Amino acid sequence: MVEPGAGEIAIHTRAIAVNPFDRAIRAVGDIITPWIGYPAIVGSDVAGEVVAIGTGVSRFEVGDRVLGFAAGSERGHRAAEGAYQTRVVLQEHVTSRIPDALSFEAACVLPLAIATASAALFQQDFLAMRPPSDGAAPTGATLLVWGGSTSVGCNAIQLAVAAGYDVIATASPRNHDYLGKLGARLVFDRNDPNAVASIIKALQGRRTCGAIAIGSGSTRACIDIVAASEGERFVAMVTPPTSFDAVPAGRGRWRTLLPVLVSMVIGNVRLAIRARRKGVRTKFVWGGSPVGNEVGPMVFEAFLPTALAEGRYQAAPRAEIVGDGLEAIPAALERQRRGVSASKLVVTV
Incomplete structure (x- = not known):
């Protein structure tokens, strides 16, 4: 022991x-x-x-x-x-x-969820937002949380609100009220094909402090939104473009692992090109940092x-x-x- x-x-x-x-x-x-x-x-x-x-x-x-x-x-x-x-x-x-x-x-x-959200929001090499506190004064800036009903998303919303930021989030419609109770000002349906355009419109006249991207397709959506908005053009990426869920543990995993790794590399390159073209910085979050x-x-x-x-x-x-x-x-x-x-x-x- x-x-x-x-x-x-x-x-x-x-x-x-x-x-x-x-x-x-x-x-x-x-x-x-x-x-x-x-x-x-x-x-x-x-x-x-x-x-x-x-x-x-x-x-x-x-x-x-x-x-x-x-x-x-x-x-x-x-x-x-x-x-x-x-x-x-x-x-x-x-x-x-x-x-x-x-x-x-x-x-x-x-x-793990609050550690990951905190790394994305408060570390100086990520969004470098103001720390959370009791009675924080409004900053006038808005955080985008794509994937708000996830474990990391629920905590990112609460931490940002506690630090004095507005929050716009995405989730399935059944979770919209829940995210509102956690402090999100607006919640959009993440499966709505017009979600990106709707969020860009909602952010008009507002200053963003960047975005945290959680879930499949989240980084691409966040890149497009912050590129079209005023404020920080930074996306903290929680989810890689390809999941390891199809890879079994133990024997035989290399037959499925190699295609997953190739897909991940291709996905990362595509996202990097898109971000660079739109003038957006991106970086993966390590939850334990x-x-x-x-x-x-x-x-x-x-x-x-x-x-x-x-x-x-x-x-x-x-x-x-x-x-x-x-x-x-x-x-x-x-x-x-x-x-x-x-x-x-x-x-x-």
Whole structure:
């Protein structure tokens, strides 16, 4: 059993959420996370009770209820920091205390999603937006969130609003009211063939701070919109142009992996050409980067605990419990592969 070191805590796991990133590691981890040694313990989203505290930790005590970004899949971190186990070591600066009224199941949907959204919005090499705070004054700028009902989208909306920005988002019509409750000013149907033109029209006379692109086809749409609008011409890309879902883990994967890689390269080149032609900058977001920069403590220490306690921030999207015990994780990942909408799949422990 690994004990927490300096700046770390250990928790007893109560709930874990699954992510597409976890499936990608299982299938193509040697390509996207070559630093991971195998066998490995993955998973990023976890909530539980503090059971041990390392040196230098002042924000937590044994027994505290917390959520945390499990950094086991990040470069330089250990298997003890992966979420898919009953005891997880967490970095203090990417861990937040949760209020008694918030269940572990609801809380565990947040870590990777809020980290990814925060990286896109607040890192200086991305949109470099103003940090979230209590009672932030309006900036007069508008953020476009394409894919607002996704886990990252729900958090990008709330973070941007908390930082004083207007938000225009896209989602299926059934999720429009939900995104409005999270703070989006306008929500458009992402499947409407006129969505791009409608959003460009809605942005007339307004200054954009850029866009965050989530989901299939999102980057192309965002490039066209910010190119036709006033303000920052930057698109933070969360979703690659090709999915790894068709690639099986283990033997035989190279027969399906090679076409996927070729498709991804072609898709990236096409997007780069389109962006360059329209004068738009694009960059892929790495969701774990706040573990190693100022954005992690900005959100997990300075903002999120108080915002959750005061009800100014929602644990979004909704948690859908799909099993109990670590043995339920493979089935949860398979169900996640088939698609979810405005929810995140959670396993209790």
